[in-house]
Amino acid sequence: MALRFEQIVVDSENPKALADWWREALGWQLTYQSEEGEEAEYEIAPDADTHPSLLFLAVPEKKTVKNRLHLDFVPEGPEGGPDAQATEVARLEALGATRVDVGQTDVSWVVLADPEGNEFCVLRAR
C-alpha cells in the first residue's frame, strides 16, 4: 500500500475567483466544483487524470502570515531561453500577481503573490 499525493488544498476567501485566477495563470482546467456555500471547493489540474491538483477551499479566515508552504514554477517550452522567466513574470503580473518581499536578497527566482496574497516563485528556466 502507498499514499497517492492527491491534492494541495489552498484555504481561500473566494475560492471560485482564486481557482479561476490560477487556472488562467497555469493554463489548467477546472476538474471539480462543489456547490457554492460555506465549504465550497474548486479543483484545478492540468487534466482530470493528473495529480496532485490544486483544490481551493472556502474558509472564513484571511491569510495573516507568510505561508509556511508555497509553490514554485519553472518556465518551459519551445520559446524558453534566457528571457522566459521575465516573460512569465510579466504575464503573471498582467493577470494581477504582485511582487513581494519575503526577505529574499539577490536571488535567481522571483517571488510573487496571487490575489489573496499567497506567495509563489517563478524560477529561472533550466
Add this chain to the structure above:
Amino acid sequence: MALRFEQIVVDSENPKALADWWREALGWQLTYQSEEGEEAEYEIAPDADTHPSLLFLAVPEKKTVKNRLHLDFVPEGPEGGPDAQATEVARLEALGATRVDVGQTDVSWVVLADPEGNEFCVLRAR
C-alpha cells in the same frame, strides 16, 4: 510557453529531519540536498524525474498558525479496501504523526500533523 509545477516548498526548522520523516512516510527518495547551513534544502520526490517534489527549506521562524496550504493523500494499492485509511493513519501515527483538530466535524478524512505541526489529510481510499 508554460509553467511547470516544480516543487512545493515547506519552510522548516529542521529540514533534514523533516525531509527524512516525509521520505519515510511517503516511500519517496531524497533527490537533492544542499550544503547544511542557514538556507539548507532537502528535496524528496517519488523519483528524480517526477514533479512536483517536496523541498524542505531551513527558516529561522517557527510555525505559528494553521497552514494556509496543506497536502492531501489517498491510500492506494492492492491491499486497499475499506481499512486502507485506518491502516495508513496508524502507520503514520507510529512514525510520529499526531491527530489535530482544525475544526473538522464528522468528516471522511483524517487530519494529521507532521513533527513540525504541518497539517495534512489522509482521505478515504477510493
